[in-house]
Amino acid sequence: MIHGSLSDLTALLSLEALTDERFVAEPRSGSRWRVYGGQFLGQGLIAATHGADLPVRAFHGYFIRAGNATQPLFYQVERLSEDHRQVRVHQEDKLLFTMEVVLGEYGSAPGIPMPDVPGPDACIPREKGIQNLQTDTESTWAVVDSPFDNRFVENIWHDVPAPPQHHVWFRTRQSAAKHDISAMEGQHMRQAVLAYYADDTIMDNALFPHGWAGSWERLQTTSLDHAMWFHADVPVDTWLLHAQDSPTAGGGRGMTRGLIYRQSGELVATAAQEILMRVSTGR
Numbered sequence: 146m147i148h149g150s151l152s153d154l155t156a157l158l159s160l161e162a163l164t165d166e167r168f169v170a171e172p173r174s175g176s177r178w179r180v181y182g183g184q185f186l187g188q189g190l191i192a193a194t195h196g197a198d199l200p201v202r203a204f205h206g207y208f209i210r211a212g213n214a215t216q217p218l219f220y221q222v223e224r225l226s227e228d229h230r231q232v233r234v235h236q237e238d239k240l241l242f243t244m245e246v247v248l249g250e251y252g253s254a255p256g257i258p259m260p261d262v263p264g265p266d267a268c269i270p271r272e273k274g275i276q277n278l279q280t281d282t283e284s285t286w287a288v289v290d291s292p293f294d295n296r297f298v299e300n301i302w303h304d305v306p307a308p309p310q311h312h313v314w315f316r317t318r319q320s321a322a323k324h325d326i327s328a329m330e331g332q333h334m335r336q337a338v339l340a341y342y343a344d345d346t347i348m349d350n351a352l353f354p355h356g357w358a359g360s361w362e363r364l365q366t367t368s369l370d371h372a373m374w375f376h377a378d379v380p381v382d383t384w385l386l387h388a389q390d391s392p393t394a395g396g397g398r399g400m401t402r403g404l405i406y407r408q409s410g411e412l413v414a415t416a417a418q419e420i421l422m423r424v425s426t427g428r
Contacts, residue, residue: 146288146345147180151317154292160220168192168220179214182368185234185242187341192220193246194333201336205372210241212349240270251377256412257404265314265384266311268296275302293342294318301349304356310390313346317382332378336425339379343403343416344371350391351399351422369419377413384408397423
């Protein structure tokens, strides 16, 4: 998760086209060493939708190797059909990430009702939640000046074992100079911004039964894959609720999932992720 504004984030996600199928993401100053997983997701969508009119209906990405944020990333897109595209990301001749992207109109169908939780004004801002924690870490939970305002329904900022679920309200931060991504070409950017954000808190659900605050020291964790399905356009500048849980974990793996709602109750996206989670063998 980057430090900065929404315009900083859209600049990060906006790739330089080398050809119609090949793109480069140059490193940005101030980045942590390791590429945040959401960066692969968001940049992958921008690469896959280059020249496309339809929105993204779904994608499934696989994290293969860690990326170095101080080096360029190269995105190669193969158009398998009119609505199906494959993205492969390389760095220094090593394959880091692959993504399958399907384009298409949103399907309208009743979804699972939004949970009855307090509104964002009654919830815990991230910067308040972590104020008594050690934040000298590269983990994204410690970033309080990101492009997103986060409000947590549950108090997760402790090491007491807890149920594997939580709810987070989020939106892009408001600013005096509003950054507009409302044009048609912005539809893909809004989806990329949501994909970038969705990798932030979803892993945490599998860690809560083990004590969240200490899991970062006790366990080795990383995202293995990430899938999303879009059900409607995504108003990222208004409050959205990310209702998340982890239905199962075992064998060094944890399954996590999330439902993303407008404040009105409309389901706009579904996410799923498998993570690695095993006892750390030490540094």
